[in-house]
Amino acid sequence: xxxxxxxxxxxxxxxxxxxxxxxxxxxxxxxxxxxxxxxxxxxxxxxxxxxxxxxxxxxxxxxxxxxxxxxxxxxxxxxxxxxxxxxxxxxxxxxxxxxxxxxxxxxxxxxxxxxxxxxxxxxxxxxxxxxxxxxxxxxxxxxxxxxxxxxxxxxxxxxxxxxxxxxxxxxxxxxxxxxxxxxxxxxxxxxxxxxxxxxxxxxxxxxxxxxxxxxxxxxxxxxxxxxxxxxxxxxxxxxxxxxxxxxxxxxxxxxxxxxxxxxxxxxxxxxxxxxxxxxxxxxxxxxxxxxxxxxxxxxxxxxxxxxxxxxxxxxxxxxxxxxxxxxxxxxxxxxxxxxxxxxxxxxxxxxxxxxxxxxxxxxxxxxxxxxxxxxxxxxxxxxxxxxxxxxxxxxxxxxxxxxxxxxxxxxxxxxxxxxxxxxxxxxxxxxxxxxxxxxxxxxxxxxxxxxxxxxxxxxxxxxxxxxxxxxxxxxxxxxxxx
RNA sequence: GCUCGUGUGGUGUAGUUCGGUCCAUCAUGCCGCCCUUUCGAGGCGGCGACCCGGGUUCAAAUCCCGGCACGAGCACCA
Numbered sequence: 308x309x310x311x312x313x314x315x316x317x318x319x320x321x322x323x324x325x326x327x328x329x330x331x332x333x334x335x336x337x338x339x340x341x342x343x344x345x346x347x348x349x350x351x352x353x354x355x356x357x358x359x360x361x362x363x364x365x366x367x368x369x370x371x372x373x374x375x376x377x378x379x380x381x382x383x384x385x386x387x388x389x390x391x392x393x394x395x396x397x398x399x400x401x402x403x404x405x406x407x408x409x410x411x412x413x414x415x416x417x418x419x420x421x422x423x424x425x426x427x428x429x430x431x432x433x434x435x436x437x438x439x440x441x442x443x444x445x446x447x448x449x450x451x452x453x454x455x456x457x458x459x460x461x462x463x464x465x466x467x468x469x470x471x472x473x474x475x476x477x478x479x480x481x482x483x484x485x486x487x488x489x490x491x492x493x494x495x496x497x498x499x500x501x502x503x504x505x506x507x508x509x510x511x512x513x514x515x516x517x518x519x520x521x522x523x524x525x526x527x528x529x530x531x532x533x534x535x536x537x538x539x540x541x542x543x544x545x546x547x548x549x550x551x552x553x554x555x556x557x558x559x560x561x562x563x564x565x566x567x568x569x570x571x572x573x574x575x576x577x578x579x580x581x582x583x584x585x586x587x588x589x590x591x592x593x594x595x596x597x598x599x600x601x602x603x604x605x606x607x608x609x610x611x612x613x614x615x616x617x618x619x620x621x622x623x624x625x626x627x628x629x630x631x632x633x634x635x636x637x638x639x640x641x642x643x644x645x646x647x648x649x650x651x652x653x654x655x656x657x658x659x660x661x662x663x664x665x666x667x668x669x670x671x672x673x674x675x676x677x678x679x680x681x682x683x684x685x686x687x688x689x690x691x692x693x694x695x696x697x698x699x700x701x702x703x704x705x706x707x708x709x710x711x712x713x714x715x716x717x718x719x720x721x722x723x724x725x726x727x728x729x730x731x732x733x734x735x736x737x738x739x740x741x742x743x744x745x746x747x748x749x750x751x752x753x754x755x756x757x758x759x760x761x762x763x764x765x766x767x768x769x770x771x772x773x774x775x776x777x778x779x780x781x782x783x784x785x786x787x788x789x
Numbered sequence: 790g791c792u793c794g795u796g797u798g799g800u801g802u803a804g805u806u807c808g809g810u811c812c813a814u815c816a817u818g819c820c821g822c823c824c825u826u827u828c829g830a831g832g833c834g835g836c837g838a839c840c841c842g843g844g845u846u847c848a849a850a851u852c853c854c855g856g857c858a859c860g861a862g863c864a865c866c867a
Contacts, residue, residue, distance in 0.1 A: 336867045374866045430865060437863075438791085471865050482792040484863040492865035511867050534793060535862045558795070559860060570867095612802070612816075618795055619860050626801065626817055636830060643827095669830070700826050718826065726827070767827045789829075 319354060319614060322526050324553040329361030330525050333389070333397070334515065337367045337381035339570035340585050341388040341593045343606075344560055350610040351528055351557070353393035364522050365389055365397030368515065369404045370508045372496045375571060377404075379499040384585070388593040391603050399522065403514055404500045406521075410509045411461070413517050413547075414472055414491050418453045422546040423490060425456040426473045437486045440479050446487070460493055463506045467493045474513070476542045484535040485542065488512060516540040524552050531556035531617050559619040565591040588741040588785060600763040600773035600787045605631035628788040635763060635771065637671040642758070643699070643726040644738060644766040644784075646751040648685035650730075651706065655682070655713045662729070664700040676756045681729045684711075685752055695722040699767060726767045728752055736782040738772055753782050763787060 322329065331352040335345055356363035367385070369377040382402070390396045403410075417423030426433065426445040436443045457472070459465045472491040480486050490513035497503050509517070515536070519527060527537070537554050544551045561567070568591055576582055586594035596606070608630050613620065641664070662678040690696070693707045695714070703719050704711040734755030740747045753766075763773045764784075771787035 334867085338867085368867060371866055374864085433865095434863090468865060480792090482863075483790095484792065486863085488863095489865060494865080508865095510865075515867090530861090531794060532861050533867090536867095538793085538862095556794085563800080609801090614802075616795090616802080618801095620801065623800060623817085629817060632829075639829095641827075641829085664826085667830095668826075671830090697826075724827065765827085765829060767829080769827085770829080 319351070319358065319611060322355060322359065322553065322555070325525065326359050326361075328525065329356060329359035330364065330523050331355050331361065331528060332364035332366050332519065332522065332524050334364075334366040334368045334529075335385055336371070336375055336570070337369050337377045337385055338375045339378060339381055339574055339592075340384035341392075342568070342570065342573075343562060343565075343591045343593065343596065345388075346392055346593055346606050347557060347560060347610050347613075348529065349389055349392045350607050351615065353389075353395075353397075354607070354611065355526065355528065356398070361525075362398035363393070364399040364401060364524065366401040366518060366522075367403060368511060369402065369498070369500070370407075370410075370510070370514050372494045372498045372508065376496070377499050384594065388597075391597055392593065392606060394603070401518060401522065402500065403518065404498055406518065407501065407505050407508075409521060410491075410514055410517055411505075411507065414507075414509065414513070415454070415457065417474065417490070417546070418457055418472065419450060420546070421450055422475045423453075423472055424448065424475060425453045425460065425470050426487075426489075427456070427470050429468070433487075436478065437483055440486070442478050442487075445473075446475070460491075460507045461505075463495070465493060467495055469493065472507075474539070474543050474546070476539075482535065482538065485539055488539050490543075512536050512539045513543070516543050519552060520544070520547075520549050526553045526555065528555045528557070528615070531558055555615055556617050557615055558617045561619075561621040562591055563621060563623045565624075588739070588746065598773075598775075599785060600635075600771065601627070601631050602634045605634050608634075624788075631788065632771070636765070637667070637669075639763050639765045639771060640666045640672055640757075641668065641767050642676075642756065642764045643728055643754040644736065644751055644769055644772075645685050645687050645726060645728050645733070645753075646738070646749050646769075647688040648728070648733070648752050649688045649691050649709075651684050651686050651691065651709060651711050651727075653682045653684060653704070653711045653713060657713065657716075660702070660713075660716065662701050676754065678729050678732045678754075678756075681731055683730050684727050685730060685733055686725060686727045687751075690725040690727075695720070697722050697724045698727045699724045701727075724768075726769075728754055732756060734758070734782055735780060736784060738766070738769075738784045738786060739775075740786040753784070755782075758782055 333348045333352045353363045428443045460470050471489045473487045474490050476485055478486050491507050491509045494508045541551045585592050586598045588595050588599050609627050660680050664676045666672040666674045695705055697703045702713045703715040705714055732755055733752035736753035738749045765771050770789040772784040775785050776783040
């Protein structure tokens with residue numbers, strides 16, 4: 308525990324500003340479960356909260372009911388993913404849609420105080436104003452008129468697209484993104500939590516700005532695609548007379564193996580039944596990584612090692628797999644899996660030779676697996692070639708014509724070593740390996756020695772795999788990595 | 790187009806604040822060898838980088854100027 312903390316502080320640079328009471332936040336849109344990209348936000352933010360004995364807020368940014376509508380189940384999925392990654396639940400949880408009165412109240416104050424206004428221009432017309440740096444006619448209207456229109460927005464008289472509330476900045480600002488940016492818009496579609504209670508919903512820049520202030524967030528750590536968001540929000544904070552939090556950014560992340568993906572594109576593929584669900588092992592979701600048997604610490608280690616750089620990076624699953632192997636290798640017992648098994652008869656004069664295999668080759672896990680000898684054994688069809696071979700942890704043999712002769716119990720030369728099973732210990736099994744085309748299911752037999760559901764084993768000469776299910780004696784395993 | 794950000798080996802990262810200790814760190818990857826009752830783990834060796842061009846300086850990955858490349862924002866998405 309202390310070592311873990313020490314490691315993190317070595318990798319993550321110090322936060323700027325006052326760090327006496329750090330409050331950070333992670334704010335996903337609950338339109339699906341967390342992906343590997345999101346995990347950076349969870350890990351970085353929760354780690355900083357831990358390092359500074361501060362707090363991390365988990366905030367569900369669910370104020371868009373239309374374009375990326377929230378998914379009812381996603382709230383729980385995200386809570387679960389967050390806890391798995393951070394090792395504990397968030398200190399504070401906020402659901403934006405439940406905080407609507409607060410946002411609408413601030414919006415009204417903004418209009419009353421004259422630094423916000425209702426704009427009835429069409430999106431296209433305003434785009435033209437923004438480009439020409441000219442103020443639109445809505446901008447100079449009286450506060451009373453604005454409040455009247457605000458009322459019409461909220462009561463549903465104004466329809467979607469007929470009005471937005473803008474923050475007054477300066478139309479001549481060099482950065483076009485900041486010119487009188489939109490803060491709230493009308494959406495009449497149903498929300499999974501509050502249904503049709505509200506007609507006007509805040510946009511991210513407004514909702515997030517208000518909520519960060521309400522929660523007393525001291526440090527915002529997020530992707531650098533939100534840099535202009537910081538600039539917009541700083542202008543709003545100036546209007547309210549608030550101090551903007553310290554802000555840090557990370558760059559864009561791509562994962563080699565997965566290419567471009569987004570929560571909505573994954574949702575689409577799942578709907579089309581291209582995948583079995585959010586935890587399909589081919590998907591870059593946290594659910595999938597957990598299912599496959601990754602140790603959450605490997606994900607934490609990866610993000611800590613990468614740190615907080617603004618560089619756009621492209622990471623490889625190989626890196627994560629390597630970090631994961633380092634963590635789980637010493638904890639995983641060995642088992643033998645024989646794919647596409649074929650029988651082999653062993654000829655020997657030995658009386659009940661002993662077969663003792665270690666649970667772990669370096670005795671990181673003490674004890675052994677013991678099999679009862681039988682003359683009839685199973686080996687992988689691909690391993691069945693005439694010649695010298697060693698049956699792992701047992702004996703050097705000579706194969707010829709589906710028969711094997713024991714040459715020596717000790718290793719006598721460096722002939723290849725193969726894994727094998729006696730018929731008695733062999734238990735029917737499948738190993739699912741995801742690949743480009745789909746999920747390949749390899750049939751075979753696994754060593755039926757203390758197979759525990761959910762456990763990750765290292766299948767000798769194959770790699771790590773997790774036991775997903777045991778149905779009617781058939782052990783179903785899912786491939787993890789080498 | 791405007792605005793912002795980033796550029797160190799295949800990948801990720803250290804070093805850039807206050808120029809020399811950097812013919813550049815560590816990890817991963819790949820290659821070879823060793824060890825081993827696994828194609829795991831371990832050991833040893835190797836490969837491989839400061840975006841480009843100027844400038845300042847005795848000295849530049851580090852400072853200055855100019856390019857270039859990549860990414861992002863300019864959504865009534867987050």
